[in-house]
Amino acid sequence: MLNGITPSSSFDRDKDIAYGELPRQTMDIYRAAEPVSDAPVIMFVYGGGWTRGSKGMYKFAAEGFTQQGYDVVVPDYRLYPDSRYPDMITDTGAAVLAAAERFPDRDLVLIGHSAGGYNVLMTALAPDLSGVDACDRIAGIISLAAPTGAYPMTDEPYLTIFPDHFKGDDAPMARTVDALPPVMLVNGREDETVGYKNASALGERLTAQGLVADVRIYDDMNHIDPVRVLSRYFDGGSTLKDDIVTFVQGLPDRSARCDAKP
Numbered sequence: 336m337l338n339g340i341t342p343s344s345s346f347d348r349d350k351d352i353a354y355g356e357l358p359r360q361t362m363d364i365y366r367a368a369e370p371v372s373d374a375p376v377i378m379f380v381y382g383g384g385w386t387r388g389s390k391g392m393y394k395f396a397a398e399g400f401t402q403q404g405y406d407v408v409v410p411d412y413r414l415y416p417d418s419r420y421p422d423m424i425t426d427t428g429a430a431v432l433a434a435a436e437r438f439p440d441r442d443l444v445l446i447g448h449s450a451g452g453y454n455v456l457m458t459a460l461a462p463d464l465s466g467v468d469a470c471d472r473i474a475g476i477i478s479l480a481a482p483t484g485a486y487p488m489t490d491e492p493y494l495t496i497f498p499d500h501f502k503g504d505d506a507p508m509a510r511t512v513d514a515l516p517p518v519m520l521v522n523g524r525e526d527e528t529v530g531y532k533n534a535s536a537l538g539e540r541l542t543a544q545g546l547v548a549d550v551r552i553y554d555d556m557n558h559i560d561p562v563r564v565l566s567r568y569f570d571g572g573s574t575l576k577d578d579i580v581t582f583v584q585g586l587p588d589r590s591a592r593c594d595a596k597p
Contacts, residue, residue: 452481523556
């Protein structure tokens with residue numbers, strides 16, 4: 336429904352650009368009709384419990400940023416039952432590297448919702464899996480309602496997708512890095528799918544490591560609201576999208592991004 340009422344006048348879209356050899360290793364690029372000079376490129380990674388979803392469903396989210404002058408990349412990635420951990424991380428990492436190659440003079444900001452939030456966090460926190468040096472091309476990371484390991488996995492198909500059940504280094508909470516671009520961790524207080532402690536607990540852990548973590552808990556938001564309000568039509572009076580843009584605009588340049596301290 337959101338895509339159907341979302342205009343296309345703020346972007347030109349290049350569809351199904353391959354970043355790998357497999358059918359779901361493709362991405363769409365939305366190029367802003369009126370781009371902001373020197374703005375980072377936003378990569379939006381959707382959620383769906385690692386079992387469902389497609390990039391074509393998220394025109395509304397991309398348009399929420401192209402109307403403000405940002406180019407946006409939306410990748411697909413492999414899903415269960417055709418993939419398991421760490422495929423979602425290696426795919427997201429490959430998409431990041433492909434986008435960086437297409438925009439050689441631009442930084443990237445990674446935004447992900449739910450499972451996609453996990454993907455972007457782990458792309459930065461697990462370079463051994465993603466192949467991405469976060470301090471090289473990623474200016475910032477924004478996680479919307481992502482599971483981080485504050486709670487272990489207890490249900491299928493997640494027990495199969497994650498054999499360590501978020502009790503090991505498959506969870507962002509278990510990862511330690513020496514340097515990281517600034518991270519914004521968002522959750523709704525009314526989120527009963529991914530409790531808001533996922534954001535607050537990871538924020539505390541990153542801050543304890545001397546890293547920059549901006550934790551935002553929004554009252555009256557559920558699990559879906561953080562992605563829904565990216566649409567121009569359904570912000571519900573929330574400040575979240577404006578807060579995201581303000582966070583992006585305030586990111587340090589490449590020389591200082593991983594030197595920033597809380």
